[in-house]
Amino acid sequence: MNIRMIMLGSLAIALAGCTTTGGGLPRNAIESAWNGKSAGTFFAQFGPPVSDAGDGGSIEYTWKGGYKTVRVPAKYAEGANGKKGKRIAAAQTRYLSCTVKLTVDESYTIRKITTISDRAGLNGPSYCAEFLAGAKPAA
Numbered sequence: 360m361n362i363r364m365i366m367l368g369s370l371a372i373a374l375a376g377c378t379t380t381g382g383g384l385p386r387n388a389i390e391s392a393w394n395g396k397s398a399g400t401f402f403a404q405f406g407p408p409v410s411d412a413g414d415g416g417s418i419e420y421t422w423k424g425g426y427k428t429v430r431v432p433a434k435y436a437e438g439a440n441g442k443k444g445k446r447i448a449a450a451q452t453r454y455l456s457c458t459v460k461l462t463v464d465e466s467y468t469i470r471k472i473t474t475i476s477d478r479a480g481l482n483g484p485s486y487c488a489e490f491l492a493g494a495k496p497a498a
Contacts, residue, residue: 387474387485387488387492388485388488388492389459389472389474389487389488389491389492390471390472391492392491392492393461393469393472393491393492394469394470394471394472395468395469396468396469397467397468397469398420398461398463398467398468398469399467401422401461401469402422405422405424405425405491406422406424407422408420408421408422408461409421409422409423416464416465417462417463417464417465417470418462418463419460419461419462419463420460420461420463421458421459421460421461421475422458422459422460422461423456423457423458423476424456424457425455425456425457425486425487425490425491426454426455426456427454427455427456428452428453428454428455429452429453429455429481430450430451430452430453431450431451431452431453431481432450433446433448433449433450434446434447434448435447453478453479453481454478455478455480455481455486455490456476456478456486457474457476457477457478457486457487457490457491458474458475458476458477459472459473459474459475459487459491460472460473460475472491474487
């Protein structure tokens with residue numbers, strides 16, 4: 360039994376050493392759209408950052424924006440003869456916004472974008488993805 364546990368532990372340690380951290384691969388639609396692009400293009404399109412912090416080699420900018428108020432109508436079940444049926448979801452007002460942290464290298468190129476604050480979008484789970492990745496960055 361002890362040999363099996365030692366073998367299992369050795370295998371687990373060996374496999375743990377083989378994992379990757381994701382390196383520079385995009386993890387979401389925002390990173391796919393903006394990694395490798397100029398931070399100047401990002402800020403020209405969406406507005407200036409609210410803060411920045413540098414550590415010598417790279418700078419982290421915090422950006423907030425995309426403020427939008429949307430009225431979502433009530434949803435109704437389909438009734439007889441194409442009429443409205445029973446209300447299944449009340450109308451609501453959504454206040455949408457997005458906050459991201461951009462990591463920029465010394466050549467002002469975006470290397471990483473991390474979503475800090477996000478809301479459910481109109482067409483999916485992320486308003487930040489709809490707002491930032493839906494916009495086409497200039498080449």
